[in-house]
Amino acid sequence: MKTEIEKPARPIHDSEDYLEQAIQAEYKYGFVTDIEADEAPKGLNENIIRFISAKKNEPAWMLEWRLKAFAHWQKMKEPNWANIKYDPIDYQDIKYYSAPKQKIKPGSLDEIDPELRKTFEKLGISLDEQKRLTGVAVDAVVDSVSIGTTFKAQLGELGIIFCSISEAIQEHPELIKEYLSTVVPITDNYFSALNAAVFTDGSFVYIPKGVRCPMELSTYFRINAENTGQFERTLIIADEGSYVSYLEGCTAPMRDENQLHAAVVELVAMKDAEIKYSTVQNWYPGDKNGVGGIYNFVTKRGICKGDNSKISWTQVETGSSITWKYPSVILKGDNSVGEFYSVAVTNNYQQADTGTKMMHLGKNTKSRIVSKGISAGFSNNSYRGLVQVNKNASNARNFSQCDSLLLGDKCGAHTFPYIEVKNSSSMVEHEATTSKIGEDQLFYCNQRGMDTETAVALIINGFAKEVMNQLPMEFAVEAQKLLAISLEGSVG
Amino acid sequence: MLKIDNLQAGIEGRKILKGISLDIKPGEVHAIMGPNGSGKSTLASVLAGRKDYEVLGGSVEFLGKDLLDLEPEERAGEGLFLGFQYPVEIPGLSTTNFIKTAVNEVRKYRGEEPLDAVKFLKLMKEKMALMNIDQSLLSRSLNEGFSGGEKKRNEIFQMAMLEPKLAILDETDSGLDIDAIRVVSNGVNKLRNKDNAVLLITHYQRLLDYIVPDFVHVLYKGRIVKSGPKELAYELEEKGYDFIKNEIDAAELADQVAEINK
Numbered sequence: 001m002k003t004e005i006e007k008p009a010r011p012i013h014d015s016e017d018y019l020e021q022a023i024q025a026e027y028k029y030g031f032v033t034d035i036e037a038d039e040a041p042k043g044l045n046e047n048i049i050r051f052i053s054a055k056k057n058e059p060a061w062m063l064e065w066r067l068k069a070f071a072h073w074q075k076m077k078e079p080n081w082a083n084i085k086y087d088p089i090d091y092q093d094i095k096y097y098s099a100p101k102q103k104i105k106p107g108s109l110d111e112i113d114p115e116l117r118k119t120f121e122k123l124g125i126s127l128d129e130q131k132r133l134t135g136v137a138v139d140a141v142v143d144s145v146s147i148g149t150t151f152k153a154q155l156g157e158l159g160i161i162f163c164s165i166s167e168a169i170q171e172h173p174e175l176i177k178e179y180l181s182t183v184v185p186i187t188d189n190y191f192s193a194l195n196a197a198v199f200t201d202g203s204f205v206y207i208p209k210g211v212r213c214p215m216e217l218s219t220y221f222r223i224n225a226e227n228t229g230q231f232e233r234t235l236i237i238a239d240e241g242s243y244v245s246y247l248e249g250c251t252a253p254m255r256d257e258n259q260l261h262a263a264v265v266e267l268v269a270m271k272d273a274e275i276k277y278s279t280v281q282n283w284y285p286g287d288k289n290g291v292g293g294i295y296n297f298v299t300k301r302g303i304c305k306g307d308n309s310k311i312s313w314t315q316v317e318t319g320s321s322i323t324w325k326y327p328s329v330i331l332k333g334d335n336s337v338g339e340f341y342s343v344a345v346t347n348n349y350q351q352a353d354t355g356t357k358m359m360h361l362g363k364n365t366k367s368r369i370v371s372k373g374i375s376a377g378f379s380n381n382s383y384r385g386l387v388q389v390n391k392n393a394s395n396a397r398n399f400s401q402c403d404s405l406l407l408g409d410k411c412g413a414h415t416f417p418y419i420e421v422k423n424s425s426s427m428v429e430h431e432a433t434t435s436k437i438g439e440d441q442l443f444y445c446n447q448r449g450m451d452t453e454t455a456v457a458l459i460i461n462g463f464a465k466e467v468m469n470q471l472p473m474e475f476a477v478e479a480q481k482l483l484a485i486s487l488e489g490s491v492g
Numbered sequence: 493m494l495k496i497d498n499l500q501a502g503i504e505g506r507k508i509l510k511g512i513s514l515d516i517k518p519g520e521v522h523a524i525m526g527p528n529g530s531g532k533s534t535l536a537s538v539l540a541g542r543k544d545y546e547v548l549g550g551s552v553e554f555l556g557k558d559l560l561d562l563e564p565e566e567r568a569g570e571g572l573f574l575g576f577q578y579p580v581e582i583p584g585l586s587t588t589n590f591i592k593t594a595v596n597e598v599r600k601y602r603g604e605e606p607l608d609a610v611k612f613l614k615l616m617k618e619k620m621a622l623m624n625i626d627q628s629l630l631s632r633s634l635n636e637g638f639s640g641g642e643k644k645r646n647e648i649f650q651m652a653m654l655e656p657k658l659a660i661l662d663e664t665d666s667g668l669d670i671d672a673i674r675v676v677s678n679g680v681n682k683l684r685n686k687d688n689a690v691l692l693i694t695h696y697q698r699l700l701d702y703i704v705p706d707f708v709h710v711l712y713k714g715r716i717v718k719s720g721p722k723e724l725a726y727e728l729e730e731k732g733y734d735f736i737k738n739e740i741d742a743a744e745l746a747d748q749v750a751e752i753n754k
Contacts, residue, residue: 438580439543439544440580441580441582443540443542443543443564444576444579444580444582445590445594446541446563446564446565446568447540447541447564447565447567447568447573447574447576448568448590448593448594448597448598448650448654449565449568449569449594449597449598449601449654450565450593450594450597451563451565451597454593454597458582458585458589458590458593459582459585461584461585462582462583462584462585462633462634463583463584464584465584465585466584
């Protein structure tokens, strides 16, 4: 069975002066850090890949792996099935390597360049371990490289490895060789192949058997340099019976050019292990006329490899001019569980085509999808999701809920659910709603003393609550504010 | 407190209120009655500042300010409360959170510090006891899945929390059975004092058995055609709106005939 349903956007109200009106959301992370960078020239060819590999001092097998991916990428075509429109990307006009030049390679966090430290302070992320009260370990990545990881020693005592992926390639090659590209093969898709060829950094996590990671692990990605693409690669392995909660956040300066971000994230959950992966994506969305912004083409996939394992994706997507992203779970182990909770906000001319894939292979596997799309301005917001139940996945269960909320009458919300079921004992449910912020709701709030902005924030947060509840406490409040800021000025 | 002078208003080019004048003083309860389509709810909406309605003439003064010049949220800040005939649902937003935001936004307007969680809960407990309202109602999503009676009780509870100077209750009794009317009316009566005022808008006299008005006004075809003490409500109940309608329509007809004969 295969279905494709499209719900066209519905105009929500005719009253010109009330619900219409776009926009004036200020992006507050749009500053540029003035720091010298060590960069590769623009363009993409084998030499650039050799350059990156050499910069990273990588072993020969790693370079070979990259070149193989590059050879494959050259034969591939950029996908065009998503519900997004953009000018062709000139892959030769991008710099594939840019590292902030630090006078000496930091031996410890204290030696990080003060300018960079300031950047992260402005972003509300302190690299100062002592001052951190929230109990969150951070790996900070600027452009192409990781500039430091906090709480490394404390985590090390439990046998947890949390470091940049470059470091892992040097220090833990056996783990990299065993797991890298086992979930997202280098040939998987156009952007993942590109990533494999040119990725420059990212995070690596290994949680040993039976260990429950005592703090949230997080990576903060920052694009700083101009004309640079960011291609990070993250690999998280939760060994038998372990647990980890991981969060990533992202921002970028405001620029008129579009910048490309093509990341790959792979998660591996062994028997009885659980990985919770949360994203607050706030890349620069472009200005109110749709100029500039990040092109966010990301491949995220996890495998529930062992029985009784669980992978849960939570994402709050407010940034980027284009978001193309489908965090997925391969439910291979029996009784394994996959979850996807998403809030995607688009405003002005932003476009998002996002959703998930739940692939049921094992018996008694369960998946749950909760997607909340909020569109405003002239934006387009699409949910695209695949639920696949294979022949042997007896008693598989899926529940999907896709809700769209429209603000104004010039934006669009679309739902593309794909369902493929090959086992008759399975049960798949899909529910979808489309609603609007009504004039009645706003007037009701106004009459209780709230201005329209406050009212919209309340209504939006109510709409997105089921997903926000999944976020770790430390980030839930921040994410709520972000939702409100992203939609500022979208209702007049 | 509220002085309405020759107010004319309409919607989508259609004139509905054709010159309303009304004077409400602190401590008073006024009831506006009238048949369907007479303009009762339009009056409530215009006073609260609903944007689809257009004011075509006249003035409204509220506590010394030009009410028509204020945004809806500013009117709320000044102490005007509208109990809705059809309270809206907001899924996912807890009633408590909604009320807390409302209370603190109104405080902000008045230049007062917001209530912290402890003080807010204390106030809420106090009003819950007074209004005889259950915690479980307040932790649910705002009005979502509420019965008609629960929605109206929630309106009166919000009124208790916001302590308005003037409460306009638009058809608060519509769709309620007699027990629910009693509960809601008790709430309103407990909140009455010498400094605040209530404007009741209702189709039926039965609400006025529970909330006894000082004045009753009959609205018909966008005008107040008759005003009097509470006894007027009984007369209406007894004779129906037809007796007013006939009176007015006969007078109108006589005018028209006189016009033609001239």
